Amino acid sequence: MRATVVIPKEIRGIDGGRFRGDGGGRGAEGGGPLMPTAQLFVWLLIVGVGMLFAALSSAAIVRIGLDGQTLRFPPIVWGNTAVLLLSSLVLGLAQWHVGRQGMFQPSSLRLFGGAVGCGLLFLLGQLGAWYELIQQGILLTSSSAAAFFYVLTAAHGVHVLGGIVALSALWINRRRGAVVRRWLGPVATYWHFLTLVWFALLAILQLR
Amino acid sequence: MATQPTAATVHQEPTSFWRRYIFSMDHKVIAIQYMITAGLMGIIGLVMSWLMRMPLTWPGESIPIAAKIFPGLFEGGVLRPDAYLAMMTMHGTLMVFFFLTAILLGGFGNLLIPLQCGARDMAFPFVNMLSYWVFLLSCLIMLASLFVTGGAAAAGWTAYPPLSAVAAAVPGSGLGQTLWLIAMAVFIVSSVMGGLNYITTVLNLRTQGMSMMRLPLTVWALFVAAIIGLLAFPALFAGAVLLLLDRHLGTSFYLDHIVVGGQHLAREGGNPLLWQHLFWFLGHPEVYILILPPMGIVSEIIANNARKPIFAYRAMVYSIIAIGFLSFIVWGHHMFVSGMNIWLSAAFTLTTLIIAVPSAVKTFNWLGTLWRGKLRFPTPMLFAIGFVSTFVTGGLTGIFLGNPTIDIQLHDTYFVVAHFHIVMATSAVFGVFAGVYYWFPKMFGRLMSERLGKLHFWLTFLGMYGIFFPMHYLGFMGMPRRYYGFGLLQYLAPDTQAIQLFITISAFITGAAQLLFLYNLVWSLWRGKRAEANPWQANTLEWQAPSPPPHGNWGEHMPVVYRWAYDYSVPGASQDFIPQTVPLEQEPTGEHRRAAVAAPELSGNGEAHRNGG
Structure with a gap:
């Protein structure tokens, strides 16, 4: 029964x-x-992912510090940074709209799609940054700073890709109000976390 | 039994064989899947340990039977040196990660967390199912490494570079080591998925009335172990990624001016100590991931069979939390011999000695619980008491090794093998056995044979001491660990060979005793005595569900909790146990100290009750 x-x-x-x-x-x-279960789950995930970046970053700080070399970022990295920041802002705006409207409306959907697009653009831009470095002859094996640049940005990129998958899953479920209400906040939290991590990584890679 | 008429929409129980038993999202089925898979990995690890004993006991002698069974590992009837190193590496890896971690967190975590919290399932059943299948994938990758060219990884379960970083170092440093790293990375992904679920379920899905300080100690232990895993495993993942890059893409995170076979590798600037830090940042908390759940299991079983409340419940909880915290600041004691600033080693010594305090608190509390109890000695209780015995024996030598002055002498000797195996291979495994005997009736609705169980216990208990206790002596004499043979180095006293023989015979007898357990397990599934819902007369929630619990655990009515899990032999009560679901109006509680200040409790219809103990 x-x-x-x-x-x-x-x-x-x-x-x-x-x-x-x-x-x-x-x-x-x-x-x-x-807190809501989905939100708690994502916060815990952030803790785990944060520990991964903490481990890689602490290795980078010690090694780059010992070698005393830093890497001059390709200019496109700054453009990518702006795009990632923009994605976070737009996603935050979409979140605010959905919070007010109860579910996706055309306006918030556009914002949401914009955030996903910015995420994809960021990843493409990062591939461009790698291409520029390779063109300059700076490879994974060139120096510890270069090695950690590739490793940290790759690790970040993989997690951004995971974020895009999660956002895409939400897009697919955009008409299911319960799913959107339950998961938009947690997924957005994860996305904003990745934006913060990006700034931290840029700072760490410039430490001498 | 008090229940809460939530009348939650119990989703349809899957009817197809595939959804019910293979791709199941039911936490109880996933628990059994974890237990079976981890058990098989444990058996493989056990056989590997037997193979390792052969060249140590009969150096250079042909062992035709073993050579016939494992022709790829033997040459001229003798285990090859590279095969010995591979067995040593894989034995440690399989036992620590793929047997103990998997069976304790994946097996008991899945079985007990939802049932003892009063939830219908894990917070995210799909992720839970995925966690098991990813774990199985990691097992298959790890086992596949046994069959590749060059054999399985041979750098030890700690995989220290440069041995693990240079493919040409030893035969096992090739594809076998690469697969080892990939399997570990996949295993970590599975563990993190599982851990996220366990923590979320404990925090958010406890049933009405189940406050954190009413949780059984099993759940507390699994909860903290899951947190440790979530915080520590990513460090090893990071280390594994860097090691893979060193191996395959020419980076130098761990390598610096290495010469292999007379050839200088163009790697410089790296440091193998980086790996050691990343490895042990997981490696030491890992041993607490393995010992905390058995501690929880043992606490439950000792209280139940002493028919007494657990002694100092709050101290037990705080000790679990303290152990969890301290486990993150002791890892350096594994690296005293690697070279370390003397002040840093002093700091690690201090934290290592401090972690003995909460461990001792727990031990004293188990003894306090046993003291003047109405003791019963079913098989789970025997294993629980065996756990306390071996935890004390193995734990005390840990204090020796926490001191760098002693550790530098003993670190690479059999003393460490003895210490580690008495705690991990004996205590933790006793926790597993205790748990299986105790919750088997809940899982399958039948009791295991007590006669076979007791025989299994005594053979295992005596056998484990027979194997590992003499190793202390070998260590004191300076016998190095991880050596295949000693050739012409005759510095060890002649009687060591007799000790080796004694150890090996003990190992074979103890191993054979496990066949009794396996037989008992299979026999009891079909022929075991039918178990009632609560055969141990226990208080925790799972015993209020049918045996085995149905899909969704609780039918239409969720249980409501009114008391802690340790109301045994409460004065004035009608029987010597009071389940957590019995309202305080019906029976008194022994939860004295908190009873006076307890907050109002909510019953199923929202009516407030005062704790009347």
């Missing part, structure tokens, strides 16, 4: 809340969960 009580949306699982996760998370205090 199927019963009828609706599971609060903030504690539903990834399957759209058909069944799981109705433990309630209230504990004895009856105070509700710490």
Whole structure:
């Protein structure tokens, strides 16, 4: 027999809340969960990804510091930086619209698509940056600064690609209001995190 | 049993064989999948350890039976030196990561977290299923490395460069090492996916009334172990990526002026210590990932079989948290022999000694729980007490090794093998056995044979001490670890060979004893005595569900929790256990200290109850 009580949306699982996760998370205090489950999941993911970048960055800081060399970034890197920042801003704006309108409307969809487009442009731009370096004869093996530039930007790029996949999944589900409401915030949080990581990486790669 | 009529929409139980048993999203099925896969990896690791014992016990002697079974590893009936190094590397890797980590976090984590928190499943069942399949992929890649040209990785389970970074270093440094690194990276992805789910489920999906300080210690231990994994595994992932680049794309993260076979490699500026830092930043927390869940399991079983509340529950929880925190600042004690600033080594010594404090608190609390309890000795209890015994034995030698002055003498000897294996191969494995015997009735609805179980325990308990205790003596005598043979170096006393023989015989007997366990496992699945829902008369939530629990665990009514998990032998109660779902109006609670200040509890219909203990 199927019963009828609706599971609060903030504690539903990834399957759209058909069944799981109705433990309630209230504990004895009856105070509700710490934060929506999807948001918590993404924050924890950010912690894990953050540890990966922390490990790579600490290796970079020590090694580049010992070698005393830094890498002059190809100019396109600054353009890419602007595009990534723009993607975050546009996504934030889309998020705000969806928050007000309850779900995607044409205006917020355009903004959302713009953010995804900026993400893709950023990745293409990064490939361009690598191409420029290769043209200058700066390869993975040229110096520790070059090696860490390639490694850190590749690691960041892979995670940006993951973000684009997540945003695309949201785009595919744009008409499913519950999915959008539940996942837009967490995915956007992840995206903004990657923007922050990018600035941190640029700073680390310039340390001497 | 008090329940909350959430009447949640229980989704349709999958009916097809594939969705129900293979690509299942049910946490209980995934737990069994993890246990079976990890168990198989453990058996392979066990056989490898037998092979390693052969050249140590009978150096240069032909062993035709083994050579017939493993022709690729033997030459002239003798295990080849490169095969020995490969077995040593793979044994450590399989046992630490693919057996213990997988069975404890993937197996028991999946089985117990939703059931003991009172959830229907993990927060993200699809991710949970994916985690298992990615784990299986990592197992297959790791096993495939055994069959490639040059054989499996041979640089030790710690994979120190330059041996692991230069493909031409030794036979196993070739494709085998590359596959080792890829398998580890895939394994880490799986572990992180699992860990995210465990943490989210504990924090957000606890049932009504289940506050954090009412969680069973099993859940606390799995929760903190998952956090440790989430924070530590990415460092090894980073290290593995850099090592792959050194191996295949010519970078020099770990290499500096290496000469191989008379040829100078054009690599400079790297430092193998970078790998050691990245490896041990995971490597040391990893041993706590492996010991915390058994600690939780043992706490549960000891309280249940002493029919007493766990001694100092809060101290136990704080100790778990303290161990989790301190585990991140002790990794340098693995690198005393690598060369280290004396003040830094002093700092690592201090933190290493400090971590003994919460570990000792837990040990004293287990003893305090046992003290004057109405002790029962079913098989899980025997393994739990065996855990306490071996944890003390193995833990004490850890304090020796935390001191650089002693560690530098003993580090590369069998003393370390003894220490590590008494804690990991014995204590942690005893935790696994205790857990399997204890929760088998919940998983399959049948009890395991007690007679076979007790025989299994005694053979294993005595056998493990027989294997690992004499290794301390070998270490004191200066016998180096990881050596295939000693050739003409006759500096070891003649009686060491007799000790080696004793160890090997113990190893074979102990290994054979595991066949009893496997037989018991399979026999009990079909012939074991039918178990009622709560055969151990325990308090935690899983025992309020049918055995085995249905899909979704709780039917239409979610359990509501009114008390902690350790109300055993409460004065004035009608029986010597009170499940967490019994309202405080019906039975008193032994949760004295907190009872006086407890916040109002919510029942299923939102009515507030005062804790009446």
